[in-house]
């Protein structure tokens with residue numbers, strides 16, 4: 089059973105019928121191109137047994153694309169009229185598949201595992217761009233059942249999320265995502281496939297969860313030293329971590345204990361090095 093995807097005319101008609109005026113505040117740029125939907129769904133590499141979590145279904149463009157390819161779809165939407173209308177859209181355009189859909193009206197930044205039955209195994213979303221990174225990190229922390237995912241974000245954010253140590257754009261999002269998952273870019277998406285048309289390119293990021301780099305140090309301790317190291321990214325780690333360690337000499341001692349050159353900069357360290365550094369301070 090297939091779903092009838094939403095094209096440009098249907099998106100506008102649906103928005104008009106619901107009285108929806110897309111807002112920047114909620115990152116509302118709706119996909120109105122079935123080919124892009126098919127591309128995203130293919131890139132998500134869903135297993136038929138996967139339980140998909142979609143953040144921000146909006147008018148339902150991607151939700152309809154996902155329904156035929158997942159055992160269940162949880163859609164979390166913050167905007168009341170959109171959350172309220174999604175069920176009818178699915179019933180109309182994918183009548184045989186609506187039983188697979190659970191609509192959650194709420195903030196993806198605040199969801200907890202207890203809200204989802206069955207538990208999500210895959211995150212697939214065209215994310216609201218202003219909160220994309222914190223949403224992904226929150227969901228990976230909160231929902232351990234998520235094994236893989238495919239998210240669309242601003243291209244620049246896709247670059248940062250997937251950056252490797254040593255590159256200029258490597259930073260906090262890169263290290264924190266690497267704590268949970270290995271990731272790669274899965275393509276670029278041009279502005280005209282959205283309504284309204286954004287002024288930036290978008291990029292697809294595919295990720296696969298892996299074991300945390302170390303199990304002898306709490307994630308929060310690792311993330312604290314990551315935040316400190318990049319707060320002043322042009323300084324050497326010895327200087328940048330003085331506050332975190334108590335003093336510059338204390339930072340130097342901890343860096344040496346972790347086998348890291350104190351004159352290096354944060355952008356040189358991979359997630360394992362950050363974990364070693366956090367462990368040195370425990």
Ligand code: SAM
Nearest residue numbers: 117118119144145146149166167195196214216
């Ligand atoms: N998935 C739809 C599509 O591809 O056409 C809409 C994507 S649009 C970029 C982002 C969606 O996320 C909007 O529907 C917006 O209302 C919703 N949204 C924004 N912030 C949210 C949040 N914190 N939690 C859940 N949904 C949110």
